[in-house]
Amino acid sequence: MALLEVKNLEVCYGVIRALKGISFEVNQGEIVSLIGANGAGKTTTMQSIMGLIPIKSGTVTYDGQVINKIPGHKLVSLGMSQVPEGRRVFQELTVYENLVLGAYAQKDKKKIKDDIEEICTRFPRLGDRRKQIAGTLSGGEQQMLAMGRAMMSHPKLLMLDEPSMGLSPLLVDQVFEIIKDYHKSGVTILLVEQNAKKALSISDRAYVLETGAITMEGKADELLNDENVKKAYLGE
Amino acid sequence: MSTVLDGLSLGAIYALIALGYTMVYGIAKMLNFAHGDIIMVGAYAIFVTLAAGGHVGIALLVAVLMCVVFGIVIEKVAYRPLRGASPLAVLITAIGVSYLLQSVAQIIFGAKAQTVSIVSFGTVKIASAEISVSSLITLVVGAVIMAALTLFVKNTRTGRAMLAVSEDRGAAQLMGINVNRIIMITFAIGSALAAFASIFYLMQIPSTEPTLGSMPGIKAFTAAVIGGIGSIPGAMIGGVLLGVIEKICLSVPVLAPYTTAVEFAMLILILLVRPIGLLGKKRREKV
Numbered sequence: 001m002a003l004l005e006v007k008n009l010e011v012c013y014g015v016i017r018a019l020k021g022i023s024f025e026v027n028q029g030e031i032v033s034l035i036g037a038n039g040a041g042k043t044t045t046m047q048s049i050m051g052l053i054p055i056k057s058g059t060v061t062y063d064g065q066v067i068n069k070i071p072g073h074k075l076v077s078l079g080m081s082q083v084p085e086g087r088r089v090f091q092e093l094t095v096y097e098n099l100v101l102g103a104y105a106q107k108d109k110k111k112i113k114d115d116i117e118e119i120c121t122r123f124p125r126l127g128d129r130r131k132q133i134a135g136t137l138s139g140g141e142q143q144m145l146a147m148g149r150a151m152m153s154h155p156k157l158l159m160l161d162e163p164s165m166g167l168s169p170l171l172v173d174q175v176f177e178i179i180k181d182y183h184k185s186g187v188t189i190l191l192v193e194q195n196a197k198k199a200l201s202i203s204d205r206a207y208v209l210e211t212g213a214i215t216m217e218g219k220a221d222e223l224l225n226d227e228n229v230k231k232a233y234l235g236e
Numbered sequence: 237m238s239t240v241l242d243g244l245s246l247g248a249i250y251a252l253i254a255l256g257y258t259m260v261y262g263i264a265k266m267l268n269f270a271h272g273d274i275i276m277v278g279a280y281a282i283f284v285t286l287a288a289g290g291h292v293g294i295a296l297l298v299a300v301l302m303c304v305v306f307g308i309v310i311e312k313v314a315y316r317p318l319r320g321a322s323p324l325a326v327l328i329t330a331i332g333v334s335y336l337l338q339s340v341a342q343i344i345f346g347a348k349a350q351t352v353s354i355v356s357f358g359t360v361k362i363a364s365a366e367i368s369v370s371s372l373i374t375l376v377v378g379a380v381i382m383a384a385l386t387l388f389v390k391n392t393r394t395g396r397a398m399l400a401v402s403e404d405r406g407a408a409q410l411m412g413i414n415v416n417r418i419i420m421i422t423f424a425i426g427s428a429l430a431a432f433a434s435i436f437y438l439m440q441i442p443s444t445e446p447t448l449g450s451m452p453g454i455k456a457f458t459a460a461v462i463g464g465i466g467s468i469p470g471a472m473i474g475g476v477l478l479g480v481i482e483k484i485c486l487s488v489p490v491l492a493p494y495t496t497a498v499e500f501a502m503l504i505l506i507l508l509v510r511p512i513g514l515l516g517k518k519r520r521e522k523v
Contacts, residue, residue, distance in 0.1 A: 052406050076412030088407040090400050092517070101400050104393070105412040153412065 002061070003028045003157055003188050004049070009058035011041075011048050018044045020212040021058060026157065031179070031189040033199040033220065035233055036209035042192040043085045045209070046161045050075060050082050062157070077105040081155035085162045085192075087146040091135030095126055098134050098145055102152030112152075119148040122178070140171040147178065158182065159190045164198060176202055196233035200224045208233070237365040239487045240480060245371035245436070247479025248378030252433040253456030254463065254471035255385065256426030262402040262466035263422045266326045270310060270333035272453015274427050276341060278303045278434030279444035283345075283352045292354055300431040306337075307427025308420055316416065341446035349445040352438050370439040381432060382472050385425070389468060394421060402466070455482075458503050464516025473514060478502075 002025040011019040019041045026032045034042050047053045049060055051072025060068040067075060090098050099119060103112045120127030123144045129137065134145055143163060150158060160179065164172040172195065180202050183189050193199035200206055200220045208216040208229065216229065223229045253275065260268045281302040285295035314333050318326050357369030389395035400408040401418045409415055437452065438444065459478045463470025478499055485495040506514065 047406075050410060052409060071414070072409045073412050073414045076410070082410050084407060084410060088404055088410075090403050090407065092403055093396070093399060097396060097399075101396055101408075101411045101413075104397065107393075149411075 001028055002026065003063060004190065005059075005061040006045070006049065007059045007061070009045065009048065009060065010056040011044050011053060012056050018212055019048070022209070022212070022214050023058075024207045024214060024217070026188060026190050028188055029186070030204045031183055031191060031202055033191045033193055033196075033203040033206040034209055035193055035196040035199055035206055037233075038194065039211070040209040041212045042209055043161055046082060046085070046159055046190075046192055049159065050080065076153050076155075079154070079156035080159070081150040081153050081157070082159040083143075083146045083150045083161060083163060085165065087139075087142045089134040089137075089142050089145045089149065091133070093134055094131050095134055095137070095145055096130045098149050099126075099152055102149035105153055115152055115154075119151060122151075123148050139166050140168070140174075143167060143171070143175060144178075147175075151182065155187060157188045157190065159192075161192045162194060163191070164193060164195045172198060196229070197224075197235075237363070238367050239483050241365075241367050241375065242371050243480030243483030244476060245368075245374040245378070245479070246440075246483055247476035248374050248382075249433050249436050249440075249452065249475075250456045250459045250479050251382065251472045251475025252378060252429045252436070253452055254460040254475045255382070255429050255468065257457050257460040258463070258465055258468060258471040259398075259422050259426050261460070262468075263398055264311075264315070264419045266315065266323065267330060267457075268315075268423075268426075269327070269330040269453075269457075270314075270337060271426065271430060272449035272451075272456065273334050273337040274303050274306055274430040274449065275434040275437065275452060276444065276446060276449040277306050277337065278431040279352060279438055279448050280341060280345060281431075282354065282435070282438060283350055283444055286352065286354075295354070296435055299434060300428055303427040303431035303434070304424045307423040307430075311420055311423040316419075319416075338446045338450075345446065347446060349443045351442060352444050353442040354435070354438050357439075368440075370436075374436040374439065377432070378436065381429065385429075386468065394418070398422060455499065458499065461513055462503055462506050464513025467513070467515040467517065470513055470515035 004026040006025065007023050008021040009019050010017065010021045022045065034045060036042050044053065048055045055068055059066050062078060062080060090101065096116065099116050100112060103115060106112055125141055126144055126148055134142065137145060147163065163175050167175065176198055179189060179191065191199050191203065200223055203220040205218065206220050206223050207214050216223065253272065256271045257268065260266065260271065278299040281299040282295045285298045310333055314329050315326060318329060359366045359368050389398060397408065397413045397418050400411060400413060401415055405415055455478060456475060459474035460471045462477065463474030481502060482495055482499060485491040485498050491498060
């Protein structure tokens, strides 16, 4: 069953059609990637799903419910969570405060505390730096924080927008390990990546987005071996 | 000694108003030029309640309530539809709301000043200095309110949400924060602080008129900019600084006529040396 279904999604910035009516779905329990070059509309897709930018037409259905008319802030308590492009941790707040904000929908303070402990076990670096101001963390640590923060709401669907951006190869591997691991705990993943090779290597299925339209879709391992994908996105 | 104390208490008034400017700027990213006029709303609320035979305590309560209601309604009716519009459109709207409030007050109450005497406390002698009791009350209550606000922002769920919205509205929404609600709460708090400012103001100058809020509003805005607009401790420091300088200038005969000029000269000087204000933060470029 599709946990997230996007149908004919169209988004415009002024006269520019950033998304020209794209459709895709993410089934329960899958890891699905959206790959494509800079400016293809990947981030626009992610932001419009979460209500950060208005959509012109089309529908977004989550868990059987049309959500594109629901105010964005209510989507978190439905079980959707997003790690935005560029991490966007709250730079002036501490690691701890960032994590607490990730649990904004949760009012049980004891539960928040326990969840923070759990996140700090998953990301030991964050545990060591609880009181540190997030803006002083390294890029990799900020990515960990952004992911930990998004996990604080116990999502059913975690969306990650370019989690590998600006990270060293070693850290990229770590980030993808964490995503794989988190997926094993039963969370459905929608991943947006420029690093197509990495993304496809952990995904079940993928869609290729080119200038606002989906041009290809299929099983991840098939796309990994597709000549066009290889040429355009895998640098082979 | 008494000059400094008077300055501190005037500073507390400026600080309370400046907090409204700075919080709204920090969180809603707009300059609410109608904020000064909320003080006028509070003053007339007190005037009307007293004239209707209400007790002083009731009058103060009505003032806080009216200011909060005005703040929330103005935000909802005038500013919310402009969310995402150009900052200039919002600025002009705010100036328009300011004139609207003043004009409506003039239609209802007339242009001439009305006497509003809340209570007169007289003075006390502390270490051979005559100190006005209302100054002392203003100072103490003002300090308590500001301390409470600081604790609120730092330690509550709503306070943290305010900080989050102030830094990154989009990311705040991704946390499940209702940004519109946080902005409304900010206006409500700012207006409540303005109500207290109007109470303290009337304790010192027991008279109100439709343009009552203009000058304190501009001074408090100056204070907010001096402190670094968007910064809560900055608004407090800026307000107190401005209040003390104003009272000191007024107590020196040569300087007294130029008091306002001195204050604005100070603004220019500080901005020349530190364009972001004393405690202002440089906005980090987002990747």
